[in-house]
Amino acid sequence: MLPRFWRKIKYRYRLVGSYCENCGEYYHPPRNLCPKCRRKGSIKEVPLGSEGTILSYTVVHDAPDDFKLQKPYVVGLVKLDCGAVVTAQICCKPEEVEIGKRVRAVFRKYSEEGEDGIIYYGTKFELI
Amino acid sequence: MVGIVSYGTYIPAYRIKAEEIARIWGENAESIKSGLGVYEKAVADIDEDTATISVEASREALKRCGIPSEEIKAVFVGSESHPYAVKPTATIVAEAIGANRFCYAADLEFACKAGTAGMQICVAMVKAGMIKYGLAVGADTSQSSPGDALEYSAASGGAAFIIGENETIAEVKDTLSFTTDTPDFWRREGMPYPSHGGRFTGEPAYFRHVYTAAKEIMKRNNLSPEDFSYAVFHMPNGKFPTRVARMLGFSSEQIEQGLVVRRIGNTYSGSSLLGFSAVLDVAKPGERILLTSFGSGAGSDAFIFEVTENIESYPREPKVWEKIERARYIDYGLYAKLRKKIRMV
Numbered sequence: 001m002l003p004r005f006w007r008k009i010k011y012r013y014r015l016v017g018s019y020c021e022n023c024g025e026y027y028h029p030p031r032n033l034c035p036k037c038r039r040k041g042s043i044k045e046v047p048l049g050s051e052g053t054i055l056s057y058t059v060v061h062d063a064p065d066d067f068k069l070q071k072p073y074v075v076g077l078v079k080l081d082c083g084a085v086v087t088a089q090i091c092c093k094p095e096e097v098e099i100g101k102r103v104r105a106v107f108r109k110y111s112e113e114g115e116d117g118i119i120y121y122g123t124k125f126e127l128i
Numbered sequence: 129m130v131g132i133v134s135y136g137t138y139i140p141a142y143r144i145k146a147e148e149i150a151r152i153w154g155e156n157a158e159s160i161k162s163g164l165g166v167y168e169k170a171v172a173d174i175d176e177d178t179a180t181i182s183v184e185a186s187r188e189a190l191k192r193c194g195i196p197s198e199e200i201k202a203v204f205v206g207s208e209s210h211p212y213a214v215k216p217t218a219t220i221v222a223e224a225i226g227a228n229r230f231c232y233a234a235d236l237e238f239a240c241k242a243g244t245a246g247m248q249i250c251v252a253m254v255k256a257g258m259i260k261y262g263l264a265v266g267a268d269t270s271q272s273s274p275g276d277a278l279e280y281s282a283a284s285g286g287a288a289f290i291i292g293e294n295e296t297i298a299e300v301k302d303t304l305s306f307t308t309d310t311p312d313f314w315r316r317e318g319m320p321y322p323s324h325g326g327r328f329t330g331e332p333a334y335f336r337h338v339y340t341a342a343k344e345i346m347k348r349n350n351l352s353p354e355d356f357s358y359a360v361f362h363m364p365n366g367k368f369p370t371r372v373a374r375m376l377g378f379s380s381e382q383i384e385q386g387l388v389v390r391r392i393g394n395t396y397s398g399s400s401l402l403g404f405s406a407v408l409d410v411a412k413p414g415e416r417i418l419l420t421s422f423g424s425g426a427g428s429d430a431f432i433f434e435v436t437e438n439i440e441s442y443p444r445e446p447k448v449w450e451k452i453e454r455a456r457y458i459d460y461g462l463y464a465k466l467r468k469k470i471r472m473v
């Protein structure tokens with residue numbers, strides 16, 4: 001878990017993704033190849049902006065041990081204003097979430113590996 | 129001249145009222161509120177800590193001034209509740225804001241004045257020409273043992289300041305520190321909650337240090353309380369800053385705008401800095417501000433700021449007092465769970 005998390009820290013901490021200069025699409029997580037243009041595409045790493053709209057969501061009631069204190073919590077698909085779609089936790093009560101609501105990226109704690117382990121941080125969204 | 133280029137703040141949305149804490153411990157809420165001068169306090173959510181508060185405040189500061197994040201070449205985070213005992217918060221903040229990789233960085237600890245200590249270091253580094261812009265953060269998610277009087281005030285929040293020489297909104301006219309070895313408040317390694325010297329926290333600690341630092345900086349600049357539009361003092365509760373202001377000759381009008389403690393509690397390293405941010409929110413060009421922090425152990429950092437013309441075009445929304453209004457009240461049960469006062473086995 002630790003090396004894998006560390007390699008992706010930049011993309012978890014900040015909304016950085018890929019932009020294809022050929023077709024103008026944005027992607028998150030970042031890609032090496034544009035799925036639309038393939039070899040014709042030209043991929044560049046860019047900040048994706050911090051606001052978007054909820055496309056879909058689910059409420060998690062049966063949480064793994066690391067997330068027990070947070071349940072029930074909301075996980076959603078957020079369409080950023082640039083067009084990239086990100087899966088992340090939405091910091092609100094289950095009764096407050098709605099498809100189409102505007103959200104903003106925030107920096108929060110994901111989980112901890114027990115009391116003596118690493119603390120994982122990353123991007124979540126809050127309702128605007 | 130060196131000064132503040134930008135600032136940002138973060139106050140968690142959760143609040144607990146003094147009435148709710150008093151209900152659990154069988155105490156009289158009215159006498160606590162009038163004795164302490166704290167009516168409610170800000171509580172960090174389960175996924176908020178000093179690192180997340182620092183990042184959010186720093187991002188707001190960056191967004192408001194529009195400086196590219198790679199131009200930040202120093203990051204200092206002052207706190208007494210760093211998430212790790214060993215592993216700096218400053219590295220998390222630097223990564224999350226996208227600071228330059230060639231960046232001076234360290235965590236600072238000096239009870240409630242570690243944030244202002246970071247500001248002094250940034251001021252010195254900018255003056256020395258080592259950096260163009262530095263980031264100093266004061267943030268805490270302070271703990272208190274259940275049932276202790278501190279439980280009414282120990283709160284969460286923070287503020288971040290970008291220090292530089294260009295386009296400053298407030299110039300640092302002078303700064304000094306007054307430091308002595310005074311054991312008024314402490315926490316030994318590995319202990320979850322701090323201990324304090326009870327009445328000892330007042331006269332020889334808070335009042336002596338804040339008063340001496342504020343008096344000296346005014347004296348050596350030939351200024352007196354009438355020369356300031358605002359004064360902000362560290363706010364362990366609502367009573368101490370009000371009393372020290374009176375001792376120094378400041379009026380209640382001069383301190384009212386920065387007195388955020390009544391509504392959010394003592395945010396430790398964030399306390400005087402959130403009060404100062406609330407003042408910057410409304411300050412006008414030419415106004416002079418006195419800021420004096422206090423850290424147990426003990427010491428005070430004093431600053432004289434002069435607000436510049438740049439503040440008129442600087443975006444200050446949302447203001448600290450607006451963030452204070454965005455409150456979600458919780459009961460003691462949820463509070464105990466969030467602050468991990470319930471031991472999980």
Ligand SMILES: [Zn+2]
Nearest residue numbers: 020023034037
């Ligand atoms: Zn493409």
